[in-house]
Amino acid sequence: MLFSTKAEYGVRLMVELGRQPGSQPVSLGSVAEAENLPLSYLEHLVAKLRKAGLVTSTRGAHGGYRLAKPAAEIKMDTVVEALEGQIAPMECFHDAPEGKVLCSHESDGDHACSTKLLWMRVQGGVTKALAGTTLAELVEFSTKSEPTREAVLGSAA
Amino acid sequence: MLFSTKAEYGVRLMVELGRQPGSQPVSLGSVAEAENLPLSYLEHLVAKLRKAGLVTSTRGAHGGYRLAKPAAEIKMDTVVEALEGQIAPMECFHDAPEGKVLCSHESDGDHACSTKLLWMRVQGGVTKALAGTTLAELVEFSTKSEPTREAVLGSAA
DNA sequence: GGCATAACCGACCGCTCTAGTAGGATTTAC
DNA sequence: GTAAATCCTACTAGAGCGGTCGGTTATGCC
Numbered sequence A, B: 001m002l003f004s005t006k007a008e009y010g011v012r013l014m015v016e017l018g019r020q021p022g023s024q025p026v027s028l029g030s031v032a033e034a035e036n037l038p039l040s041y042l043e044h045l046v047a048k049l050r051k052a053g054l055v056t057s058t059r060g061a062h063g064g065y066r067l068a069k070p071a072a073e074i075k076m077d078t079v080v081e082a083l084e085g086q087i088a089p090m091e092c093f094h095d096a097p098e099g100k101v102l103c104s105h106e107s108d109g110d111h112a113c114s115t116k117l118l119w120m121r122v123q124g125g126v127t128k129a130l131a132g133t134t135l136a137e138l139v140e141f142s143t144k145s146e147p148t149r150e151a152v153l154g155s156a157a
Numbered sequence C: 001g002g003c004a005t006a007a008c009c010g011a012c013c014g015c016t017c018t019a020g021t022a023g024g025a026t027t028t029a030c
Numbered sequence D: 001g002t003a004a005a006t007c008c009t010a011c012t013a014g015a016g017c018g019g020t021c022g023g024t025t026a027t028g029c030c
Helices: A005-019 A028-035 A039-051 A076-084 A116-131 A135-144 A149-156 B005-019 B028-035 B039-051 B076-084 B116-131 B135-143 B149-153
Strands: A055-058 A064-067 A093-095 A101-103 B055-058 B064-067 B093-095 B101-103
Touching: A005 A028, A005 A039, A005 A064, A005 A076, A005 A135, A028 A039, A028 A064, A039 A055, A039 A076, A076 A116, A076 A135, A101 A116, A116 B116, A116 B135, A135 B116, B005 B028, B005 B039, B005 B064, B005 B076, B005 B135, B028 B039, B028 B064, B039 B055, B039 B076, B076 B116, B076 B135, B101 B116
Parallel strands: none
Antiparallel strands: A055 A064, A093 A101, B055 B064, B093 B101
16 A cells, blocks of 8 residues: 555545635544544544644634645645655655755665666656645545535425 | 565566576576675565566576566566555555446445545556556666666656 | 533554565476 | 575564544633
């Protein structure tokens, strides 16, 4: 697996926050119930998102979490990176200044690291996919395929 | 990390085999020495490659391994998949018949899995990068000391 | 002020996977 | 026969994952 459930749960949490229309905070408990995820585990994940500046929190009664920015301005690479840590295809990849990529194997041989080309392409593909997707897209995607539940509930109530 | 050292070591092993000009088999010991990798661990990895039909072996003295096909015909997605197992971005992704993708969360809620769009894009990026790179490219890349920008951006960009 | 609510924090725990190691059995060239 | 090599199974230390638990702090409401 490329990613663990940390990314899965964390992204679902972000989408859930993105769904909320108003500016009132959403409690983790309600998110946990809506997504059927363990509350105590979500606490750890949301802490990472908060430290990354992606969500803001208000403590106390009726407190909860909100998106720190509009969903359309949140790119998913920052979300996934906050949850999973640095996204590199391989342990030997290190980000260097000026966007260069270092490979720790390159010094221990007389030739360039033979795998570097491959991992750079893979990393390019992943970051392109993640950075090219916004939270707003995921929110819209998840509500669009919902079978017009809003209308049904509205007329029934 | 997206991949473990299994992919790293295994790919380097494949490149090493691809470098050899003749049709004589190369012993694992010489590969281990050339790449500075533990022999006993490489044995496990090469077993996966052999079961996937990517290399052939000849036993006994002066035995060793060879590529089962020309390096230009070996796409790196099959290599990495043989080493790491099925490449899916997330545990909930299952390959279904006809190339469809199933998500195990889609049945337990009243709306489509909100993360599916994201993971499908990521998987697309990764498989495109892996399938768009051949072993021959890596062999050629590793013999040239200075990586050119065109090579990196090459066919899989 | 007291109470319920909810964010915050750190410790712990069972499990699986990784990255090997070890020891032997089998096959083959010379 | 012997050395070189593949092949095979079992084992292990360590790390990370996926949680759980208990407690602390902050806040709205009566």
